[in-house]
Amino acid sequence: MRAAVVGTGAMGSLMSLLLDGAGMEVVVYERREERLAGIRMNGIRVRGVLGGEVAPRIGIAGEAAEPYDIMILAVSATETGDALRPLSPFVHRDTIYISMQDGNAVSVLAGLVGEERAFGALGWVSACETPAGEVEVEDCRSLVLGAFVPGREERLVHLVEVMEAACPGKARVTDDLEGEIWKRLEAAAAVSGLCTIAGTVPQEARALGDLDALCGDAAEECRQAASTIGRGPDTSISPWEDAVWGRLKPPMLRDIEAGRKTEAAWMNGRIVEQARAAGIAVPVQSAMLTLVKEMESGLRRPGEAALNELSRRIAEEQGMSLS
Numbered sequence: 001m002r003a004a005v006v007g008t009g010a011m012g013s014l015m016s017l018l019l020d021g022a023g024m025e026v027v028v029y030e031r032r033e034e035r036l037a038g039i040r041m042n043g044i045r046v047r048g049v050l051g052g053e054v055a056p057r058i059g060i061a062g063e064a065a066e067p068y069d070i071m072i073l074a075v076s077a078t079e080t081g082d083a084l085r086p087l088s089p090f091v092h093r094d095t096i097y098i099s100m101q102d103g104n105a106v107s108v109l110a111g112l113v114g115e116e117r118a119f120g121a122l123g124w125v126s127a128c129e130t131p132a133g134e135v136e137v138e139d140c141r142s143l144v145l146g147a148f149v150p151g152r153e154e155r156l157v158h159l160v161e162v163m164e165a166a167c168p169g170k171a172r173v174t175d176d177l178e179g180e181i182w183k184r185l186e187a188a189a190a191v192s193g194l195c196t197i198a199g200t201v202p203q204e205a206r207a208l209g210d211l212d213a214l215c216g217d218a219a220e221e222c223r224q225a226a227s228t229i230g231r232g233p234d235t236s237i238s239p240w241e242d243a244v245w246g247r248l249k250p251p252m253l254r255d256i257e258a259g260r261k262t263e264a265a266w267m268n269g270r271i272v273e274q275a276r277a278a279g280i281a282v283p284v285q286s287a288m289l290t291l292v293k294e295m296e297s298g299l300r301r302p303g304e305a306a307l308n309e310l311s312r313r314i315a316e317e318q319g320m321s322l323s
Contacts, residue, residue, distance in 0.1 A: 001025070001158075003070040004059065006083050008035055010127035010251075011100045012074030013044045013135040018166040019072075020054040027059040027068070029087065038133040048127070048137035050167065061086035070159065071097045077105035078261045084112055096155055098145070102188065103181035104266035110148045118148040119156060120177050122184045126245045128254065138248045142170050146177030182222070182231040189267040190218035191243035192252040193288035196262070196295065197310050199253065199302025202245050209307065214284055214314075215239050221282035225271045228278035256295050256302060264292040283317035 001024050005016045008030045020026045028044075030036050036058060043055035059065060068091060075083045080099070097113045099106045103120045110118035122145075126138035143163060145156045153173050163171035174180050191202055194215055198205045206212050219239040226232030243250070255262040268289040275282040287310055294300045300309070 001069040001162075002027070002066065003072060004029060004068040004087065005056070005072045005074060006087065007073070007075035007100075008039060008044065009074060010129055010135050010137075011123060011125065012072070013129075014046060014050065014125070014127060014137065014140075015072055015074060015100065016044055016056050017046050017050075017052050017054045018163060020056060021052065022162040022166040024162060026054070026056045027065070028056045029059045029061060029083075031083075035133075042133065045134040046137060047130075047134050050137045050140050059087075067092040068095055071095060072100055073097060073105075073109065074100040076255070076261065077101045077108070077263045077266045080105045080108045081112060084109075098159075101263070101266075102184055103177065104263050106148050106177070106181075115149045116147075116152055119145060119152075120148065120181070121145045122180055124184070124242075124244050126248050128248050128251075136248070138246060139244050140167070140170060141244060142172065143167075144172055144174050144180050146174040146180060148177065150175055150177075179231050182226040185267060185271060186219050186222045186226070186232065187237060187239040187242035188250075189222060189271055189285065190215045190239045191245065192250040193218065193264065193268050193285070193292060195245075195250050196253040196256055196264075197288060197291055197302055197306045199306070201247055201249050202240055202243065203247050206240050210311070211307075212240075214310075218284040218288065221275065221285050222271050224280055225275040225278065225282060228274065228280070252292065253302065256292070259298075261296055262292060264289055264296075268292070281317065283314045286317055287313035 003019050003024050004027050005012050006029045008028050016026050043053050045053050096117055098119045098121050099109045100121050102122050106120035123143050124141040130136050147153050156173050160171045160173050194211050195205045223232050252262045268285050271285045272289055300306050
């Protein structure tokens with residue numbers, strides 16, 4: 001089978017390694033010239049709880065290529081359409097598309113390629129690129145794959161078998177992708193938002209002021225929003241542990257530090273939108289969302305001042321909800 005991996009950040013690199021290790025033909029696509037130069041020179045190098053090296057073929061958008069059986073989208077949810085459009089000629093009627101964006105953009109993907117060809121993958125993985133061009137994997141607990149249209153999961157069975165061969169006990173298929181997305185959001189949105197505002201990693205953020213309590217409040221707000229549409233886990237979780245990141249920065253914070261758009265609108269924004277539709281208040285999630293958006297615009301920076309403003313906005317929203 002032929003697989004195109006679009007984006008060679010942490011998740012794209014990890015998937016390239018695993019798919020190559022399972023015997024698939026892997027071609028990577030990457031826009032960053034510096035990253036491409038590193039791959040041409042050293043290949044993709046993964047270190048940590050999962051490790052290995054792979055020297056994949058490098059594809060060039062616009063150049064002729066044989067159709068791919070699988071296209072794996074491992075770029076930011078904000079880049080979905082722009083990343084896929086140049087590759088549209090390299091598919092056939094049976095090509096499937098998999099969003100590695102924790103379900104954040106699977107609906108956008110479905111709109112681009114058709115609902116029956118769109119699939120999502122949620123990784124309980126903590127990984128990041130290092131300054132040396134390697135990918136460090138702090139933790140890899142599981143990879144859950146599901147179809148945008150329930151009932152199409154059979155198309156994922158072979159891929160899961162491939163992943164299991166490369167990484168035993170980590171991959172599974174779900175018939176409720178939307179439910180899994182909400183389970184992932186409960187911890188990921190809370191920890192990502194708070195670490196981004198604090199400007200530090202989860203292990204350090206947890207000990208700052210009221211952040212431990214706020215993280216629990218944010219996770220509970222997600223549970224409440226999810227419950228209005230019959231989603232979410234049956235039991236409460238510990239967000240700091242379930243988010244997976246520990247000593248590594250969540251992607252949202254890394255995006256802010258790099259001056260990129262984040263996926264806050266897909267994560268915290270999904271929670272806020274559903275809560276508003278149900279008529280319930282989610283002051284912590286709402287305050288985090290507005291602050292991160294201001295950081296994206298360059299109006300604020302992570303740190304103590306942002307944390308103080310977070311507390312002020314939460315209190316303000318709580319007061320508004322009581323009036």
